Amino acid sequence: MLPSPVIIAGAGPVGLCLALYLARKGVRSVLLETLPSDRFLRQVLRAGTIHPATLEMLDELGLYQTLESRGLIAPTVAYWDRHNDTRFAEFDHAVLKEDTRFPYVLQCDRLKIVEEAWRALQARDVCTIRMGTTLNAFTQTEDGVEAVVTNEAGEAEAIPGSFIVSGEGSHSLVRKALGIEFEGYTYPERTLILSVAFDYDKAHGYAYRNYLSDPVEWANLFKWGDPAVWRVVLPTREGEDPDALLTDESVQARLNRLLPRDQPYEVATRSLYTVHQRIATTFRKGRAIIAGDAAHVNSPIGGMGMNSGVHDAMNLGAKLHAIVEGRAGLDVLDRYSRQRRHVAVNHTKMHTERNKKLLAEQDPAVREKNHDDIRRIAEDPARARQFLLHTSLIQSVREAEAIA
Numbered sequence: 289m290l291p292s293p294v295i296i297a298g299a300g301p302v303g304l305c306l307a308l309y310l311a312r313k314g315v316r317s318v319l320l321e322t323l324p325s326d327r328f329l330r331q332v333l334r335a336g337t338i339h340p341a342t343l344e345m346l347d348e349l350g351l352y353q354t355l356e357s358r359g360l361i362a363p364t365v366a367y368w369d370r371h372n373d374t375r376f377a378e379f380d381h382a383v384l385k386e387d388t389r390f391p392y393v394l395q396c397d398r399l400k401i402v403e404e405a406w407r408a409l410q411a412r413d414v415c416t417i418r419m420g421t422t423l424n425a426f427t428q429t430e431d432g433v434e435a436v437v438t439n440e441a442g443e444a445e446a447i448p449g450s451f452i453v454s455g456e457g458s459h460s461l462v463r464k465a466l467g468i469e470f471e472g473y474t475y476p477e478r479t480l481i482l483s484v485a486f487d488y489d490k491a492h493g494y495a496y497r498n499y500l501s502d503p504v505e506w507a508n509l510f511k512w513g514d515p516a517v518w519r520v521v522l523p524t525r526e527g528e529d530p531d532a533l534l535t536d537e538s539v540q541a542r543l544n545r546l547l548p549r550d551q552p553y554e555v556a557t558r559s560l561y562t563v564h565q566r567i568a569t570t571f572r573k574g575r576a577i578i579a580g581d582a583a584h585v586n587s588p589i590g591g592m593g594m595n596s597g598v599h600d601a602m603n604l605g606a607k608l609h610a611i612v613e614g615r616a617g618l619d620v621l622d623r624y625s626r627q628r629r630h631v632a633v634n635h636t637k638m639h640t641e642r643n644k645k646l647l648a649e650q651d652p653a654v655r656e657k658n659h660d661d662i663r664r665i666a667e668d669p670a671r672a673r674q675f676l677l678h679t680s681l682i683q684s685v686r687e688a689e690a691i692a
């Protein structure tokens with residue numbers, strides 16, 4: 289008899305990459321996605337930065353070539369003092385050429401990864417994709433799991449499986465049903481995210497990826513594609529009226545403060561988003577496992593959320609494959625939890641908190657020192673390599689490998 293499929297809830301980047309990994313190894317899965325097919329590719333823009341360690345994984349899944357042609361290669365990342373309008377440091381990923389086949393970042397939005405992975409999966413018989421199907425509850429025994437869903441026809445249905453993996457995002461029903469605490473905090477202020485059609489690189493010499501520090505209004509500026517589409521990320525103040533923040537007048541004023549212009553900016557999308565720093569206390573209970581945003585959420589400064597979620601998927605995929613083939617017992621899933629929780633705490637959380645602090649630092653003397661430190665690191669190739677090994681998440685993968 290064939291082993292029961294792995295049930296994966298959520299066709300975000302994490303659920304899709306896990307399903308694709310398993311499919312390529314011949315492991316059966318059922319992928320549940322609450323959005324129906326006709327709305328699936330109309331989701332709002334979110335993540336857009338793919339780091340070198342993740343590019344290697346996407347290549348292993350057969351997705352890299354297509355994504356490269358749909359994305360933008362960004363070899364450098366620049367740090368600016370917005371207060372003085374000076375670029376105080378720039379790092380070139382070329383120093384990582386001995387560490388990775390991909391010594392650059394690919395700017396490519398989450399939806400393109402989702403679309404390509406979803407397409408690739410449709411060609412694989414071992415994965416059953418159930419669109420418009422919502423996981424509502426599940427039970428587990430020593431031998432298997434049963435998911436209770438509302439299917440596309442609106443009916444309740446029970447689906448048996450060997451394991452259940454939540455790639456449902458931060459509101460994960462599985463995490464809540466398991467009673468796993470989501471430790472951490474929520475920033476009181478929201479973050480404003482704009483998509484702007486403007487050539488910031490040509491107009492002001494910005495790199496494709498820029499972090500601008502400023503005690504009043506820090507910013508992130510990333511080129512996302514050609515013809516010019518840039519993502520501009522700006523802070524807001526605690527308690528500011530969300531509607532007022534999204535008016536044309538307010539958005540244009542803020543873009544003009546960043547770079548004055550005599551014509552209005554063309555703003556394609558605008559959204560406010562609440563940022564959390566939270567990590568589940570464990571990523572596994574019995575045959576139920578959580579991954580990606582279901583297990584950890586963090587500030588987007590540094591572009592690590594989706595990346596580390598894909599890393600969870602690949603790590604977990606290898607372990608589920610080993611269990612199905614009889615090469616490992618269920619306890620290998622505890623190693624998954626130890627490894628990926630270590631990364632969430634010591635890499636993703638640590639770096640994204642540090643990035644936010646660096647950009648928003650209020651004390652002029654500390655700002656000056658921070659900028660000097662980063663300048664000196666960027667000027668020394670050995671230290672620049674160490675710095676980029678961390679920001680590119682290569683170091684996190686190496687450290688996780690060393691955890692028993």
Ligand SMILES: Cc1cc2nc3c(=O)[nH]c(=O)nc-3n(C[C@H](O)[C@H](O)[C@H](O)COP(=O)(O)OP(=O)(O)OC[C@H]3O[C@@H](n4cnc5c(N)ncnc54)[C@H](O)[C@@H]3O)c2cc1C
Nearest residue numbers: 298300301302322335336423457580581591592593594595
């Ligand atoms: C504005 C913004 C900007 C960001 N920028 C970056 C960035 O630059 N770089 C980066 O790495 N990360 C970034 N992130 C974070 C990144 O988007 C997430 O980390 C990533 O999308 C998480 O992937 P996931 O697959 O875990 O969850 P999601 O992408 O949230 O996908 C979850 C999927 O599960 C489905 N689902 C949910 N519940 C159920 C259910 N019960 N049953 C069935 N289906 C269900 C949802 O419809 C969805 O398709 C950003 C996030 C935001 C909000």
